Amino acid sequence: MSVVAVANQKGGVGKTTTAVNLAAASAEMGRRTLVIDADAQANATSALGAQHASLRMFDALLGEAPLRDCIVATSWPGLDVAPSSMDLVAAEMELASRPEREYVLRSLLLDVAPQYELVLIDCGPSLGLMTLNALAAADGAIAPVQCEYLALEGLTALLETIRRVQTHVHPGLHLLGVIATMYDGRTRLSQDVAAQLKSHISSTFDTIIPRSIRLSEAPSHQRPIIDYAPASRGAEAYRELAGELLRRLAAL
Amino acid sequence: MSVVAVANQKGGVGKTTTAVNLAAASAEMGRRTLVIDADAQANATSALGAQHASLRMFDALLGEAPLRDCIVATSWPGLDVAPSSMDLVAAEMELASRPEREYVLRSLLLDVAPQYELVLIDCGPSLGLMTLNALAAADGAIAPVQCEYLALEGLTALLETIRRVQTHVHPGLHLLGVIATMYDGRTRLSQDVAAQLKSHISSTFDTIIPRSIRLSEAPSHQRPIIDYAPASRGAEAYRELAGELLRRLAAL
Ligand SMILES: Nc1ncnc2c1ncn2[C@@H]1O[C@H](COP(=O)(O)OP(=O)(O)OP(=O)(O)O)[C@@H](O)[C@H]1O
Numbered sequence: 001m002s003v004v005a006v007a008n009q010k011g012g013v014g015k016t017t018t019a020v021n022l023a024a025a026s027a028e029m030g031r032r033t034l035v036i037d038a039d040a041q042a043n044a045t046s047a048l049g050a051q052h053a054s055l056r057m058f059d060a061l062l063g064e065a066p067l068r069d070c071i072v073a074t075s076w077p078g079l080d081v082a083p084s085s086m087d088l089v090a091a092e093m094e095l096a097s098r099p100e101r102e103y104v105l106r107s108l109l110l111d112v113a114p115q116y117e118l119v120l121i122d123c124g125p126s127l128g129l130m131t132l133n134a135l136a137a138a139d140g141a142i143a144p145v146q147c148e149y150l151a152l153e154g155l156t157a158l159l160e161t162i163r164r165v166q167t168h169v170h171p172g173l174h175l176l177g178v179i180a181t182m183y184d185g186r187t188r189l190s191q192d193v194a195a196q197l198k199s200h201i202s203s204t205f206d207t208i209i210p211r212s213i214r215l216s217e218a219p220s221h222q223r224p225i226i227d228y229a230p231a232s233r234g235a236e237a238y239r240e241l242a243g244e245l246l247r248r249l250a251a252l
Numbered sequence: 253m254s255v256v257a258v259a260n261q262k263g264g265v266g267k268t269t270t271a272v273n274l275a276a277a278s279a280e281m282g283r284r285t286l287v288i289d290a291d292a293q294a295n296a297t298s299a300l301g302a303q304h305a306s307l308r309m310f311d312a313l314l315g316e317a318p319l320r321d322c323i324v325a326t327s328w329p330g331l332d333v334a335p336s337s338m339d340l341v342a343a344e345m346e347l348a349s350r351p352e353r354e355y356v357l358r359s360l361l362l363d364v365a366p367q368y369e370l371v372l373i374d375c376g377p378s379l380g381l382m383t384l385n386a387l388a389a390a391d392g393a394i395a396p397v398q399c400e401y402l403a404l405e406g407l408t409a410l411l412e413t414i415r416r417v418q419t420h421v422h423p424g425l426h427l428l429g430v431i432a433t434m435y436d437g438r439t440r441l442s443q444d445v446a447a448q449l450k451s452h453i454s455s456t457f458d459t460i461i462p463r464s465i466r467l468s469e470a471p472s473h474q475r476p477i478i479d480y481a482p483a484s485r486g487a488e489a490y491r492e493l494a495g496e497l498l499r500r501l502a503a504l
């Protein structure tokens with residue numbers, strides 16, 4: 001089992017869109033895949049149609065139920081999701097006073113390890129305890145970065161956090177790479193930001209995710225892009241990215 | 253002095269863009285205006301060119317310096333900013349254990365009340381203690397909502413939080429309204445979301461902020477839109493929104 005945390009404290013950069021669509025592309029290739037929704041907004045949960053589940057990550061994190069009971073199958077073969085809810089905010093506060101508080105998610109995942117080949121953890125726009133749990137549980141971190149100026153600014157803080165987690169919490173964590181998202185080739189801003197990513201951060205993925213209206217429509221239909229618009233540029237890009245990710249994981 | 257919190261826990265919906273550009277439009281109209289950057293990402297700080305300031309909100313919140321010493325003038329007459337920094341995360345954790353922890357910002361603002369007619373507080377993508385401080389200090393809250401499906405989902409949680417603050421923390425807080433942002437008239441999604449906002453939330457502002465590349469370029473030049481592209485649709489929209497906001501504040 002490989003575990004990948006999708007993280008970036010900057011808001012709205014495409015974390016959920018990346019976690020959900022990478023997972024769907026991975027399942028389409030026949031890999032048993034799990035999405036962990038580690039964000040109280042529960043966007044990954046609704047993007048995969050699991051918003052009516054009764055047990056959630058809140059229950060697993062506070063030990064009310066084993067993680068495997070909180071996992072639901074989605075409509076797409078080989079793709080499961082551990083749904084979230086707004087009370088994850090309360091769970092995070094509760095965990096803050098516990099010993100080993102960064103390792104709670106990591107130990108929960110041991111319970112389901114034999115059943116999945118890939119686990120993708122969708123983090124919220126924060127570097128708080130839930131994101132730390134995701135990074136401590138992960139073999140690798142990937143950071144979507146919107147091709148906008150303000151998103152570039154936050155990158156240093158994110159890379160610094162990953163370094164700190166590697167030093168103090170989980171030395172086995174790798175930065176798998178950053179992903180340029182919402183790239184609009186017609187604008188100089190997108191071109192500049194994507195070029196800066198490639199030149200400053202050697203692990204930048206080759207695949208660039210284009211800005212595409214189909215990608216932003218898909219969650220309102222609660223379907224991943226490979227189902228909502230299978231031949232679209234967005235679907236192609238996430239299939240390509242899934243291939244690149246799996247190659248980088250295999251090389252770890 | 254009127255204090256307005258710009259809040260929404262959904263990431264990337266245009267909180268910083270709205271706080272910065274509303275403030276600049278208000279100063280352009282001759283109102284002495286202050287932006288408080290209450291987000292550790294410090295995007296409002298850099299969008300106004302104040303990233304090299306020495307004292308920050310961290311210092312004021314922990315009582316190391318009075319708020320008035322942490323405020324810097326910007327290049328635009330009548331517009332000041334209280335800059336933020338990444339260590340605001342640490343300040344938030346430190347405040348969590350104090351009595352009256354939600355009211356720290358509110359009491360700090362009393363110190364500068366005579367000098368400003370309008371204060372805009374830029375909140376980060378969270379409903380944590382800093383955002384609570386902003387709501388407890390505010391006469392009104394405004395919520396930018398991106399014209400996308402996932403942004404609509406988070407609205408219930410935000411309105412619920414505002415109600416709870418009104419009941420338990422600050423009964424004088426008003427929801428001034430939600431603002432449709434990044435509206436792209438060519439897409440059905442934008443039209444649907446904007447229409448849903450107007451029909452479900454009576455306080456939705458009439459002004460709609462269009463998606464405009466000039467708006468996303470302006471922060472990389474560290475200038476508000478009314479200076480970077482004064483005749484653009486983005487500048488016009490924020491001037492119009494500033495007028496609408498001031499009318500709503502006057503009617504409180
Ligand atoms: N490549 C893309 N093209 C067009 N729209 C996109 C793309 N990727 C994401 N979006 C849309 O942009 C918005 C932000 O994306 P998303 O919610 O995935 O970001 P996030 O980083 O998970 O946000 P948060 O910080 O709130 O968790 C959503 O409405 C989404 O549908």
Ligand SMILES: Nc1ncnc2c1ncn2[C@@H]1O[C@H](COP(=O)(O)OP(=O)(O)OP(=O)(O)O)[C@@H](O)[C@H]1O
Nearest residue numbers: 011148263264265266267268269377462463464468
């Ligand atoms: N109307 C608009 N048209 C085009 N781009 C916009 C518009 N408003 C904001 N942007 C861009 O979209 C991105 C997100 O906006 P912004 O950073 O203001 O959102 P935010 O809600 O403050 O994000 P966070 O949740 O991280 O604090 C930025 O890169 C910004 O420049």
Ligand SMILES: [Mg+2]
Nearest residue numbers: 015016039043
């Ligand atoms: Mg998300």
Ligand SMILES: [Mg+2]
Nearest residue numbers: 267268291295
């Ligand atoms: Mg912001």
